[in-house]
Amino acid sequence: MTRRAPYPTDLSDERWGLIGPMLENWRAARHHRALDTAxxxxxxxxxxxxxxxFRTTCIEHAARLGIAIEVVQRAPGSRGFVPLPRRWTIERTFGWLMMFRRLARDxxxxxxxxxxxxxxxxxxxxxxxxxxxSTPTWRGT
Incomplete structure (x- = not known):
C-alpha cells in the first residue's frame, strides 16, 4: 500500500498554529472595518x-467608538431550535423581503x-x- 503525497491544503497542527492567528487577525480587521463604516x-x-x-473581536473597538454591543446568546440549557429575541427580528425581516419576487433570487x-x-x-x-x-403573494401562482 502506497502512501499518498500530502496536499498543500492539508493542515497539520503545526501549520494551523501559524495560520490560526492570522485568520483571527483578518476576521477582527474585517469586523473593525464594518464597525467603522457603520x-x-x-x-x-x-x-x-x-x-x-462577535463577542471577542468587536467589543473593545466599538467601545472606542462609543457604541455598546449587546451579544445575543442562547439561554443556557436550551436544546433544538430556540428563537433568539433580536435575531428573530432580523430573520422575520428577511422573510418579508423574500415575499418580493425580485429579491427572492440574486x-x-x-x-x-x-x-x-x-x-x-x-x-x-x-x-x-x-x-x-392584504399583501398579494406570487408563491400561490
Whole structure:
C-alpha cells in the first residue's frame, strides 16, 4: 500500500498554529472595518446587537467608538431550535423581503440596485400596513 503525497491544503497542527492567528487577525480587521463604516454612515449609532461570534473581536473597538454591543446568546440549557429575541427580528425581516419576487433570487448585478429594491419593498410593506390592504403573494401562482 502506497502512501499518498500530502496536499498543500492539508493542515497539520503545526501549520494551523501559524495560520490560526492570522485568520483571527483578518476576521477582527474585517469586523473593525464594518464597525467603522457603520459609525461613519450613522454617527448617532449607540447600540448594536451581535451574534456570539462577535463577542471577542468587536467589543473593545466599538467601545472606542462609543457604541455598546449587546451579544445575543442562547439561554443556557436550551436544546433544538430556540428563537433568539433580536435575531428573530432580523430573520422575520428577511422573510418579508423574500415575499418580493425580485429579491427572492440574486438577480441584480449592482449592489446599489439591490439596496434600492430592498427600500422599495419596505416602503411597499409599510404602505400596505398603513392602508390595511392584504399583501398579494406570487408563491400561490
Amino acid at each position: 459609525y461613519a454612515r450613522f454617527p448617532r449609532l449607540r447600540t448594536l446587537w451581535a451574534d456570539s461570534a 438577480y441584480e448585478t449592482l449592489p446599489a440596485r439591490s439596496a434600492a429594491l430592498i427600500q422599495l419593498r419596505m416602503i411597499d410593506l409599510m404602505a400596505r400596513r398603513l392602508t390595511g390592504e
